Amino acid sequence: QKEVEQDPGPLSVPEGAIVSLNCTYSNSAFQYFMWYRQYSRKGPELLMYTYSSGNKEDGRFTAQVDKSSKYISLFIRDSQPSDSATYLCAMSAANYGQNFVFGPGTRLSVLP
Amino acid sequence: DARVTQTPRHKVTEMGQEVTMRCQPILGHNTVFWYRQTMMQGLELLAYFRNRAPLDDSGMPKDRFSAEMPDATLATLKIQPSEPRDSAVYFCASGFSTTGVTYEQYFGPGTRLTVT
Numbered sequence: 001q002k003e004v005e006q007d008p009g010p011l012s013v014p015e016g017a018i019v020s021l022n023c024t025y026s027n028s029a030f031q032y033f034m035w036y037r038q039y040s041r042k043g044p045e046l047l048m049y050t051y052s053s054g055n056k057e058d059g060r061f062t063a064q065v066d067k068s069s070k071y072i073s074l075f076i077r078d079s080q081p082s083d084s085a086t087y088l089c090a091m092s093a094a095n096y097g098q099n100f101v102f103g104p105g106t107r108l109s110v111l112p
Numbered sequence: 113d114a115r116v117t118q119t120p121r122h123k124v125t126e127m128g129q130e131v132t133m134r135c136q137p138i139l140g141h142n143t144v145f146w147y148r149q150t151m152m153q154g155l156e157l158l159a160y161f162r163n164r165a166p167l168d169d170s171g172m173p174k175d176r177f178s179a180e181m182p183d184a185t186l187a188t189l190k191i192q193p194s195e196p197r198d199s200a201v202y203f204c205a206s207g208f209s210t211t212g213v214t215y216e217q218y219f220g221p222g223t224r225l226t227v228t
Contacts, residue, residue: 034215043116043203043219044155088155098145098168098213102155 003027004091006103015112019076023089023103026070030091030101033065035074038086038105047087048074079110114138116220118204124226130192133223135204136185143214144187145205146172146179149222155203161187162209194227201225 006023013019021035031052036044048063050056056063062075072091076083086105092098117136125131137144146158159169164181172179176195181187191198201222207214 032213032215041221043205043222045219046216049215090155092213098160099157099171104154 003101004089004103006089006106008104009107010109011106012109012111013079015079015081015110017079017110019079019083019108019110021074021076021087021089021106021108023072023091024070025072025091025101027091027093027101028067028070029093029095030070031067031094032092032100033063033072034090034092034100035061035063036088036090036102037083038088040085044088081110081112083110084108114218116204116206116218118202118220118223120223121221122224122226124228125194126228127195128193129227130190131194131198131225131227133189133202133204133225135187135189135206135220137187137204137206138218139185141206141208141218142184143207143209143217144181145203145207145214145217146187146189147203147205147219148200149203150200158189158202191225194225196227199225199227 035047038044053067060077064073088105089103090100092100143162145160149155158171159179203222205217205219207217
């Protein structure tokens with residue numbers, strides 16, 4: 001079992017839909033959680049970073065962490081075609097230093 | 113518009129050849145990372161530097177990979193000799209941190225390496 005699992009997709013939604021992207025993990029020591037967006041042939045771009053459990057909102061994006069279920073989510077409201085990209089989750093623990101564990105990514109297509 | 117730059121963007125080379133990839137971090141950033149991304153393994157940290165000092169290169173195959181920061185504006189990743197299994201996209205990222213972990217990292221566009 002990989003430390004971080006993510007449905008690879010592709011996930012196709014109509015413009016304006018609410019998108020839910022998810023990651024599950026096995027290491028209960030993870031306490032730092034990140035979401036990256038990666039457009040085709042580009043480098044990843046940090047979207048959200050959260051510590052421990054709870055929700056964090058930034059514009060149309062909401063990151064949610066449920067440590068009891070070892071499950072994190074990224075919600076995108078009012079999705080736009082420009083949100084079409086691959087979304088990577090990443091996690092770390094106190095003793096991992098800079099060695100974030102990245103999920104394989106979910107490819108999202110938002111159709112006009 | 114500050115951004116991380118990487119050269120070359122694409123490299124095709126034959127097995128056994130030396131490959132050098134270069135990265136210019138964002139001015140003022142003191143932490144530089146090298147990552148490798150493949151379909152099979154995803155995104156993996158190879159090495160990173162803070163204030164030009166190497167802090168961790170445990171992700172790199174030691175016998176063929178080397179990473180250096182000759183100055184604050186240049187980081188290099190070398191593979192010698194290259195092998196087909198090194199084919200991947202190599203990303204450089206930079207960030208700023210005085211202590212601890214750098215979470216906010218800015219990635220470059222990557223070098224797409226193909227070793228035949």
